[in-house]
Amino acid sequence: MTYALEVEGLDKSFGAAPILRHVGFAAEAGSTTAILGPSGCGKTTLLRLIAGFERPDSGTIALAGRMVAGGGWTPPHRRSVGYVAQDGALFPHATVGANVGFGLPRRARTRSKIAELLDMVSLDPSYASRRPDQLSGGQQQRVALARALAREPELMLLDEPFSALDAGLRADTRRIVADILAKAGITTILVTHDQPEALSFADRVGVMSAGRLAQIGTPREIYSTPVDVSTAQFIGDAVVLAAHVDGQRARCALGDVPVSLSGVQGNARIMLRPEQIEVTPDGAGVSGTVVDVEYLGSEMMLGIRLDTENGVVSDRVTVRRFGATALTPGDRVGIRVLGEGVAYEL
Missing domain, CATH: 2.40.50.140 (Nucleic acid-binding proteins)
Structure with missing residues (x-):
């Protein structure tokens, strides 16, 4: 079996406060995994460790069989990982085209390439001349996704990217993003505190509690046979x-x-x-x-x-x-x- 991501025995503390405790899971190539948990459970820290923004205290992270943390260290820009933050983190002073092109080598920042990437996220090429404040929240998130896709990542990390959107827009944007990533065949890890979002978006769902991965399985398994009462009550x-x-x-x-x-x-x-x-x-x-x-x-x-x-x-x-x-x-x-x-x- 080919795994795009393998996490094993991951520990992380900030000062005296333990954030992650012996977290381990694997994601198959082309799959979608949602890490679900309440605020403060460590799910965003887990994503930052995978991206390379933080170093683990112990444990290992491997991408496509290549060790990037724990058995050596690979910096973020060499991990072939895309990252979309909760607020999109677009550059407010730059146009949409400049934001999308930021992830490309300078020689590849052509009008046609920008148009191709905008088309991938269901935005008209004319949006390239707009600024982020001229877009809706859902459009901004799709621009952030286009910027992440520009690097042609093997792994996409989504850090609660839909939480700031209203309910109707959140569902539409989530569906569009899921379709885009599935068509591109990109392995995806989503972290969220929204139970319906995790269950509808992912092939597998991991439930985090107090820094530990309490259970991981298919959405049906997680909902129908939760591992304990606290997991059952959190899931729904x-x-x-x-x-x-x-x-x-x-x-x-x-x-x-x-x-x-x-x-x-x-x-x-x-x-x-x-x-x-x-x-x-x-x-x-x-x-x-x-x-x-x-x-x-x-x-x-x-x-x-x-x-x-x-x-x-x-x-x-x-x-x-x-x-x-x-x-x-x-x-x-x-x-x-x-x-x-x-x-x-x-």
Whole structure:
């Protein structure tokens, strides 16, 4: 298997504060990997180490089998790596054409080459004469991408490049950038704190927590079978309940729920996603009372307080329901579970 990037045992501290602790992963050539985590977890530091802007305290980084950190040192300009920062980092005093051409050797900064690079990022060549402040946020990010592509990198690093854009523009720009990089066959590493962005953009997702890589896998694996409760709750809305697991069944406030095979037995916690919990129209199943309704446009989130078998008020669960609902706080409902839960040790 050909890896464009191999990171192994990476540690980094600033002063007495550890930022990264024994981080390791590999990215196949042409793949897209998202590193997902909250602010301060170390994901941008990881990107800067790969780019060569910082040196690791220990561990190694290899690009296409060539050691660039840990077994020697290769400076950033010799790593064949493109880097797009959160704000694009365009030169405000320069035209778009000059910004794009900055990544090219002087003799290659021709009008036709600039036009070719702008076309790659779906911008008309006429934009070359504009200045960055005459562009929208999404256009500025595409200019920054064109500048990074000018060096014909083997690896592209994206440092939260869509976070400053509004929701609609962010989705459009993300889709355009993903298509451009996929067509060019460039291995890409995206760091983000946006869960839907990571899951929709990447072939593989790594979840970082407190400087460690907690889990890496396909978007489906990360969402459906997170490695622990904290990862589950960070990746998306999660319903976590106390349970007793016997074999592949868990007894909890939602009744008898099937769980995926994990080796967890006895007293435990189980995790379900809100879309796995369905309100039954006839009131059948476990009963409860609607306590709040959150309107989100195409979907609604229902907070439901479950009843125990003896009628005592019990756990509160969140149910995702698509489309409108006539339910209001105080309504009595029945609910049932779809699919399997994931069990975790206490």
